[in-house]
Amino acid sequence: MSSKISEKFMVSNYHKARNLFGNLDKNIKMIEEELDVKLIARGSEINIEGLPEKVELARRTLEEMAKLLEEENTVSDRQLNYIIELLQDDNNLDFSSIFNEVIQVNHKGEEINPQTVGQKMYLEAMRKYDIVFSIGPAGTGKTYLAVVMAVKNLLNHRVDRIVLTRPAIEAGEELGFLPGDMQDKVDPYLRPLYDSLFDVLGPDKVREYLEKDIIEVAPLAYMRGRTLDDSFIILDEAQNTTTKQMKMMLTRIGFNSRAVITGDITQIDLPYNQKSGLGQVEEILKDIEGIEFVYLDETDVVRHNLVRKIITAYEEKENE
Template sequence: MEEKRLTIDKAEPLLLFGFNDQHLRRVESAFPDVRITARGNQIILQGPPDALHRIERIIDELVLVLNRHGHLTENDVETVLALFTVGDGAGGRPGLDAQNVVVFAPGGATIRARTPNQIRLVESARKNDIVFAVGPAGTGKTYTAVALAVAALKARQVKKIVLSRPAVEAGERLGFLPGDFREKVDPYLRPLYDALEDMLPRDKLAGYLEQNVVEIVPLAYMRGRTLNSAFVILDEAQNATHLQMKMFLTRLGANSRAIITGDVTQTDLPSRAQSGLVQARQILEGVDGIDFVSFDERDVVRHRLVKDIIKAYERFHQEQEQAEGREDAGP
């Protein structure tokens, strides 16, 4: 049996503990071998070391939720408990690596961070309001970002999700596709729908889309908007120009967060130098509240050959750049 004291100095203890300490009592009920006592702005934990460590992480997460919302609900506490408890008598679901679970999907499935940089993205998104996730295709950047957005919506940390992509087509012209504008862009936004359908029941997702709780829009439609209490994702950001990137980043309003994903090697713009994603790193790296998470071939979660394909293309581009450098240098 071990004792641990947590000092609450980044949130109002009364709001964190709940009326008559009801939030603490709920956490305590999920850990039968642990005793939780509140004294002033301190929480005293007594129990097995592993359980105390998990409760400390739960309290840290509850503090984040409280600071973002200004209050805690019973649903907030249940959501956080579900993310961090496991099936060893702690009232959770058996077999989960709870530390890396992002959100629970329909049917009891779990969406979790599976690679080191996916885990880094999850941790960074909980600490920063704007995170850039940059790396090759197939590394789970977009999927993890959408899971974080759905988790935030379920925990009532935000009131809506806005998913966006630049309307730059890879080798096609949208004008030649049949249908009205919505019918033209919907196939282009399909990967975002696919991710949402994995994480939300179909009827609930349909309701969210109808009520604009979840919006999926081309980047051009973001101009002039202010997004409050929203989790905003810009996907395929390598296809955003400098001006579009600045426009997107300045849409964020109060209590909003953003994740920007992209692969600078796959831009459909005439020149990579025109990519707002490339320029954003040069301008914004080091700004407090903004973080950059880099993905590489080790994070690929698609077919095993995708890693080899990415490596082969990287070698090819490096050799090309070296050859061009020798030509520019002259005799």
């Protein structure tokens, strides 16, 4: 039986040490609990005590946290859990290399990479599971990364078509006051999906695929009564589906199809007397194998730096 050992870990300066330790040393406490070690923090030094293999894991966890703090100001609980989980599978893993993975090259020849730990987890879930729910605030890449993975699956011939849909709830499903035919009326509500497609494939290729029905972009109401085989299906803005609509959409999924459902449960536009299908779905489907829920948060926001602060400020206000 191995004897316990002690090893020191040094942080470059006191400010970084405070971020590494976390508020009220919460990061230290989490590492202690998860790895069964004792961490004693003094200034910019941490003493690690425990069994040799656990001490090594704790040291590597602290190393990877320090690398992450070079890019971000804090390490979230979810990020720390992810680091510990990955290192237990592969202690030699260079955590920063996770973000160097090229998911796809867009039509301009630019590489598309995961930008955050949460995005990496989201991508892994889309590779592994047939149905993935991605829940989180605006700017976390929920829709964009789903479109990237859909295009990747299409170009690699894993599916024959892409189906993108979202509820037109902003207009209360009553689109008659808008000019043009039905497609003209709903296109403004589908614009974010087109934008993502244009960025990845380019406008010319998107138009070609739309004409050939290889890509379909349509409001949720158009999905009723259909069976979608050999498709990569994306339901966007799912917080604005009712329970019945969510069930309807999920039961459209056919053979050799994958589905990604994205939404932000803090921005529900449904009438007060209707419950969000996205808000209820985890409780209903939580025990079904093959379905995965991924939660993104403000640490995954990849828009303007102020967006993250805005989301945090709203969350703090709502929690008061």
